[in-house]
Amino acid sequence: MADKILKKLNIKVWRQNSASEKGRFETYPIENISTGASFLEMMDILNEELINEGKDPVAFDHDCREGICGTCSLYINGRPHGPDTEVTTCQLHMRKFKDGQTITIEPWRAAAFPVIKDLVVERSAFDKILQAGGFVSVNTGGVPDGNAIPVSYDDAEESMDAAACIGCGACVAACKNSSAMLFVSAKVSHLAKLPQGKVEAKRRARSMIAKMDELGFGGCTNTGACEVECPKSISISNIARLNREYLVARFSE
Numbered sequence: 001m002a003d004k005i006l007k008k009l010n011i012k013v014w015r016q017n018s019a020s021e022k023g024r025f026e027t028y029p030i031e032n033i034s035t036g037a038s039f040l041e042m043m044d045i046l047n048e049e050l051i052n053e054g055k056d057p058v059a060f061d062h063d064c065r066e067g068i069c070g071t072c073s074l075y076i077n078g079r080p081h082g083p084d085t086e087v088t089t090c091q092l093h094m095r096k097f098k099d100g101q102t103i104t105i106e107p108w109r110a111a112a113f114p115v116i117k118d119l120v121v122e123r124s125a126f127d128k129i130l131q132a133g134g135f136v137s138v139n140t141g142g143v144p145d146g147n148a149i150p151v152s153y154d155d156a157e158e159s160m161d162a163a164a165c166i167g168c169g170a171c172v173a174a175c176k177n178s179s180a181m182l183f184v185s186a187k188v189s190h191l192a193k194l195p196q197g198k199v200e201a202k203r204r205a206r207s208m209i210a211k212m213d214e215l216g217f218g219g220c221t222n223t224g225a226c227e228v229e230c231p232k233s234i235s236i237s238n239i240a241r242l243n244r245e246y247l248v249a250r251f252s253e
Contacts, residue, residue: 002188003036006094010102011046013058019114019122027102037092039082040065040072042094059118065090066122070168072179074119077105080170080229088168088231108169110178113217125215126167126183127164133207136196155193160236171234177218182226184208185242186234192245202249210244 009030016023020089024177030046037045072089076082082092097103105119112122139149151159165186172178188205190227197204222237227236 003034003131004096004101006035006097006101009033009097010098010100011042012102012104013119014106015058015118016107016115017029017117019116023115033079033094035093036167037094038065038090038092039074039076039092043072055190059116059120060088061120063089067091068166068232070166073108073121073123073168073173074147075108075173075195080108080173081168082233083138085228086101086233088166088229091231103158108173110169110217112170112180113169113172120168120220123167123169125217126169126180128212128215129180129184129208130187131167132211133200133204136191136200140193149195153196155165159193162193162238165190165230165234166221166232168231170231172217174229175218175221176225177221179226180212180217181220181239181242182230182234182236184212185238186237188242188245189238192236192241200253201245205242209242 007057013031014023014027015026028046028050030042030049033042033045040060043058043060061073062103063069063071065072067088067090068246070088072081074081074089076089076092081087081089083096084092106113107113107159108121108123112119112125113123130177160167163186167183169183172180188208192201192203224236227234231246
């Protein structure tokens with residue numbers, strides 16, 4: 001199917017100079033956007049027009065533009081990563097929008113993700129959670145043979161599914177309590193299902209949950225919004241596993 005042209009769109013975008021300053025919405029008209037363009041390409045075109053007009057371009061995060069890194073975190077028309085499923089913002093295309101439509105773009109809204117500028121938020125909180133327990137301290141020596149440690153097919157598949165988490169923060173943005181439970185549970189699960197992760201299992205669950213709470217993320221709402229909006233379809237069954245891992249760790253103290 002041939003690409004069409006969206007003759008006019010209204011881009012209603014959040015502008016904020018820093019976390020300490022008040023933000024506001026500003027609306028910019030944009031014309032002649034191909035439905036085959038990605039959402040970030042549309043943002044590039046908008047910024048080129050703003051620069052040509054002597055205005056400050058809209059700051060937004062992006063890197064790989066291949067749905068791998070998760071940095072393209074935008075809240076679009078009330079949904080993390082926009083009106084599509086199992087995609088990041090960079091994989092979203094303009095064919096999902098209609099001619100004449102107003103597109104509202106906001107940053108992630110969470111106390112643990114303060115705004116740096118416009119649509120860019122500080123997400124180092126996720127890095128701190130990983131540093132608290134997302135590692136294996138076993139001295140493995142040289143590189144072992146791939147089949148040296150037997151792992152069942154089911155465990156390997158569940159571990160790989162959890163490891164698909166790219167840490168974009170869509171789960172936090174989708175949750176009314178700004179919970180990071182899906183992210184933390186994915187990081188705990190992908191190690192908990194492998195023999196190499198058993199040594200640190202108890203410490204990992206305690207430390208990562210403690211750091212999550214310390215950084216101001218909210219509690220799990222059990223509504224499943226995180227799973228629905230996750231671009232990598234991380235299952236909320238991982239949250240149940242995290243809870244089990246945490247209870248085992250607490251009762252073993």
